[in-house]
Amino acid sequence: MILKKLSLINYKNFDSKNFELDDKINCFVGANGIGKTNVLDAVYHLSFGKSYFNPISTQNIKHGEEFFVIDGEFEKEDREEKVVCSLKKGTKKIIKRNGKAYDRLSDHIGLLPLVMISPSDRDLIIEGSDTRRKFIDGVIAQSDKKYLKDLIKYNKVLAQRNSLLKYFAVNRTFDSTTLSVYNDQLHGYGTDIFNKRVAFLEAFIPIFQEQHQIITGNNEKVSLVYESKLLNDDLSRLLEDNVDKDRALQYTSVGTHKDDLSFQIEEHPIKKFGSQGQQKSFLIALKFAQFQFIKEQSNTTPILLLDDIFDKLDEHRVSHIVALVNNENFGQIFISDTHADRTEEVVKQIHQSYKIFKMG
The missing domain is CATH 1.20.1050.90 (RecF/RecN/SMC, N-terminal domain)
Incomplete structure (x- = not known):
């Protein structure tokens, strides 16, 4: 399963942002506090209908705004899945799959399998x-x-x-x-x-x-x-x-x-x-x-989100992780990191296509 495009409106610190994503590795790099983790959290939100870090949904709306929208275009088993997650203050959260809103948010769980690894684990x-x-x-x-x-x-x-x-x-x-x-x-x-x-x-x-x-x-x-x-x-x-x-x-x-x-x-x-x-x-x-x-x-390869984990690990453990993901077991990977050079060094070892998004 691949996320091809991601669009954010009023989500956390973003007013409006669009990403055209790589099928294999996507790296979001830059200083702390500029929203690298928020991009990964938006992807998580599309899968689970909630934030990984903040369960109070209204607090994920950009300060001073009334709503947020997360829009993702996925490719799953050669078919397209368009998923939109939106929330307006004072109303219930809505998740739409290919234009149709779910009656129950729980019905969405499992459509887009995903695993997040974060220091908050x-x-x-x-x-x-x-x-x-x-x-x-x-x-x-x-x-x-x-x-x-x-x-x-x-x-x-x-x-x-x-x-x-x-x-x-x-x-x-x-x-x-x-x-x-x-x-x-x-x-x-x-x-x-x-x-x-x-x-x-x-x-x-x-x-x-x-x-x-x-x-x-x-x-x-x-x-x-x-x-x-x-x-x-x-x-x-x-x-x-x-x-x-x-x-x-x-x-x-x-x-x-x-x-x-x-x-x-x-x-x-x-x-x-x-x-x-x-x-x-x-x-x-x-x-x-x-x-x-x-x-x-x-029977679907989940998306893997690696949030800021290189910062917290020694080189020995990082190399073991690289070895783990350096095979066909893994599909699309999202990485956030504070050091662009370190990230590029790590992803080059994985021998897959990649994109680096410099935030800030």
């Missing part, structure tokens, strides 16, 4: 479980429509159950029959979500370990360990056993929305026991594994 290690769950869900959802629908339905029922628990507390009442209706629905959706996550990690972990070995060139033992109460118990039973606790807390304390993924090196949490270099290698391996997994599942 460190949040996967340092932030809470929610960030790691979103990573799992994001990878599975790009190739499994039902999983995404189950996730949306689960979260809706969860919100309703939590509202009911608050209502019980405020009104000093309790109705087990109504609660059990929500329990049954959570059990159904939650069990399906849990089973898909288990199956995903069984397939994903070996790919991740292989990528890690290629990037580091050594045999450090790394793994991803799924942490879920559903590994040992049934969700409906867990909900029943925790009803008193949930009533006291006024929210649902068990379920797949509490699952986590432990990042481990030599069987220890990488957050505590991994050096900065080890953490960087771990995250890049994770993202390259995501790329390979999505490619295998969707």
